[in-house]
Amino acid sequence: QITLTQQAESLWISPGERVSITCRASQSLLYTDGKHYLSWYQQRPGQTTKALIYHASVRTDGVPTRFIGSGSGTEFTLSIEHVQPEDFAIYYCLQTLKSPYTFGAGTKLELK
Amino acid sequence: QVRLKESGPRLVQPSQTLSVTCTVSGFSVTSYHVSWVRQPPGKGLEWVGAIWKGGSTDYNSALKSRLSISRDTSKNQVFLKMNSLQTDDTGTYYCAKHSEGYVMDAWGQGASVTVSS
Numbered sequence: 001q002i003t004l005t006q007q008a009e010s011l012w013i014s015p016g017e018r019v020s021i022t023c024r025a026s027q028s029l030l031y032t033d034g035k036h037y038l039s040w041y042q043q044r045p046g047q048t049t050k051a052l053i054y055h056a057s058v059r060t061d062g063v064p065t066r067f068i069g070s071g072s073g074t075e076f077t078l079s080i081e082h083v084q085p086e087d088f089a090i091y092y093c094l095q096t097l098k099s100p101y102t103f104g105a106g107t108k109l110e111l112k
Numbered sequence: 113q114v115r116l117k118e119s120g121p122r123l124v125q126p127s128q129t130l131s132v133t134c135t136v137s138g139f140s141v142t143s144y145h146v147s148w149v150r151q152p153p154g155k156g157l158e159w160v161g162a163i164w165k166g167g168s169t170d171y172n173s174a175l176k177s178r179l180s181i182s183r184d185t186s187k188n189q190v191f192l193k194m195n196s197l198q199t200d201d202t203g204t205y206y207c208a209k210h211s212e213g214y215v216m217d218a219w220g221q222g223a224s225v226t227v228s229s
Contacts, residue, residue: 048219050219101159101214103156106157
């Protein structure tokens with residue numbers, strides 16, 4: 001199965017800063033259609049899990065432009081510019097290229 | 113408005129079978145794939161399996177022997193059944209709708225399940 005590694009278990013940042021969360025896959029997530037099957041999710045207490053990014057860089061409907069997905073092949077990054085108080089949450093990457101679908105272990109953004 | 117809601121028992125005894133229902137609204141389970149994802153307390157997310165819009169299923173190989181996912185299209189419901197439960201099956205079970213790129217673009221609040229005698 002494809003393993004996704006999110007190296008940082010936690011990242012401490014202050015509101016207004018920029019942060020990058022990385023996700024490394026054990027094999028390329030590029031499909032023959034030219035798209036990467038890598039998505040990003042946000043989990044906040046008391047809220048439903050929210051999809052932020054799919055195909056590595058496409059924002060889902062309503063996601064603020066400060067969330068930016070990038071990367072290709074096996075290396076992917078979720079960047080958040082000008083972090084807002086509501087962005088302190090846990091972020092997961094997910095690959096849906098091959099079954100079984102697999103998630104990264106998650107990265108928690110914490111207030112510095 | 114798309115909504116998913118999980119329902120099921122909060123407590124299940126070891127070796128017994130877990131049954132969780134996902135009731136969806138705002139879309140048809142014959143038009144979108146639906147996955148189950150679980151999360152042990154304080155830990156990360158694990159994909160359990162999916163039922164595709166055509167009705168076929170796909171399971172996490174680590175759980176496959178204990179799993180069954182089905183649906184009732186007339187009620188727009190998806191069902192998860194997992195047998196031979198152990199304590200490490202304790203956690204929150206979510207259903208999620210897939211969209212373009214197989215992104216899980218809508219999730220339920222989850223059903224919290226404790227496996228204990």
